[in-house]
């Protein structure tokens with residue numbers, strides 16, 4: 206990856222008494238090292254990618270400490286890595302994006318949770334829920350409940366989050382139970398500071414290896430009959446031990462208010478939003494000091510019955526602020542109180558929405574309803590005016606708009622190598638008719654938006670080929686599965702390709718080989734070009750994904766007999782290859798590898814290099830496409846076939862033509878798709894390819910003079 210995390214990596218070296226300043230997810234990363242972690246693994250994904258990115262780029266320092274870092278092939282591999290702590294007193298941490306990553310890891314997680322651990326284990330979960338989330342909206346809590354894993358949801362303040370990481374390892378060891386720590390998007394990116402401690406080198410590590418493996422112990426295998434004992438130990442020993450630790454170490458926080466007849470119980474991760482909502486209603490100051498006492502659940506599973514009882518006892522009503530569905534915490538609180546014969550009325554999902562993100566405004570509306578019902582004497586005038594003003598503003602905007610504003614979905618980067626493949630697919634379907642497209646996770650899922658609107662289903666990362674297995678037999682025409690190289694290595698090779706080969710399926714698979722897991726931040730994979738190839742390709746202005754053929758070799762090795770590799774930007778060649786795949790007599794799996802380096806990663810490498818050359822006075826050439834406005838017919842078919850954000854419209858210079866003409870904006874990276882599309886789709890000949898030359902040499906100047914002279918002959922001034 207071309208992004209450097211040098212500054213963040215430096216922050217990991219801070220010692221006792223020094224002040225760390227930065228984002229929540231980096232504070233968590235530093236906290237792992239302060240906790241004496243011996244190994245770290247994970248699979249990248251927002252909002253926790255930085256944890257692995259920074260550690261992978263800090264390998265030299267981690268080697269000094271003896272901390273092993275593993276960029277895992279998927280979340281299942283990361284969860285399985287925690288198996289090191291079943292027998293050995295090794296503290297380990299892994300990370301991934303949830304809920305999707307937790308789904309992938311589920312098998313290993315269950316098999317880890319069953320025997321339990323002796324070394325503290327922590328799973329840092331990126332809880333991608335709510336506005337801005339990019340995955341299915343489900344909660345990780347369900348996994349904690351079903352597997353008896355401990356779930357932390359810390360209040361988003363850096364010092365507190367760091368303390369919770371350190372406590373998590375001790376809690377895990379005290380209860381022999383793996384701990385999950387969930388961080389919402391806002392918690393990962395919250396900024397702040399904390400006073401550091403020294404990092405702790407693990408006692409047992411790559412620097413201090415043990416010679417003797419643990420003795421054989423059948424009770425630590427998740428095999429029957431051990432599993433029956435494990436199941437009993439979870440409820441009889443481990444969860445009670447966890448509850449004791451939570452209470453003894455005050456992991457949850459009780460915050461006093463000026464009146465004690467009402468109360469709020471809130472997930473720690475929602476604390477900041479709750480305080481802001483209270484402030485808007487005039488019930489608290491910016492620091493949370495105010496009217497209503499709060500129980501902040503930094504541990505949302507398991508709950509300690511005595512803690513819940515002590516908080517609720519004697520109150521006229523309590524509001525539970527719990528995001529997402531179902532209301533696991535609210536239900537448990539009610540059950541806990543009922544068992545202890547405490548009859549405090551509990552509110553939650555009756556006053557707050559069942560689903561969706563709890564923004565400040567959403568919480569404020571629920572709070573207003575709660576206070577209005579149980580403390581009508583409290584003045585909420587300021588807050589109610591704020592809520593009413595929000596409603597009025599929305600209504601006024603809606604009234605002014607003739608129709609709702611169009612959605613602005615994400616899309617491919619300028620010059621993305623995946624866009625041309627979908628242009629070719631669009632042209633192909635014009636030739637042979639529509640095909641069923643099984644889509645996947647990755648940047649290529651942007652093709653599900655205009656102008657391609659391509660993809661019938663998305664069933665998971667690397668699952669496209671597997672997801673069309675039931676469709677293919679029911680279709681008169683072959684089906685198409687599309688996956689990226691990230692998806693191929695994550696799950697596609699085993700779940701899709703292997704299954705299709707084994708069953709002799711007749712299907713077409715396109716693998717978009719851009720060299721990285723681009724959608725998660727361009728992390729490297731098995732098929733990423735090496736540094737030497739990158740340097741060589743840069744000097745020669747060449748594409749470089751063909752320098753690593755791990756995917757092609759793997760496919761050939763496991764028996765794919767119909768395999769083509771096509772340059773992603775070659776629209777016509779791609780259309781021809783796709784047509785061949787859909788019409789050939791060969792009835793097995795047909796795989797097309799579409800090669801083209803991720804443009805984002807390429808520009809990160811090429812732009813600084815070009816800038817350096819320009820600064821030192823060396824000649825540089827930048828390719829840019831343009832539209833001849835006199836030739837443009839104004840039908841905009843190029844835009845419908847491309848979708849490139851730099852291909853836009855401007856007023857026609859010809860007064861006799863009312864339609865706007867196409868134009869190429871300054872951001873064009875010269876990927877060549879415009880020319881390819883014009884050729885493949887026989888569009889109007891208005892596109893031209895230009896070269897912007899800085900520090901031209903004598904040949905460039907001579908050529909320019911000659912050209913101007915010839916043009917002047919035909920276009921006299």
Ligand code: SF4
Pocket residue numbers: 616617618620621622623648719723724803804805806
């Ligand atoms: S990150 Fe790379 S692969 Fe993804 S849209 Fe951008 S250029 Fe395309």
Ligand code: SF4
Pocket residue numbers: 619620830847849850851852869872873874875876877878879880
């Ligand atoms: S050549 Fe066309 S598709 Fe490629 S970056 Fe430029 S405007 Fe976009």
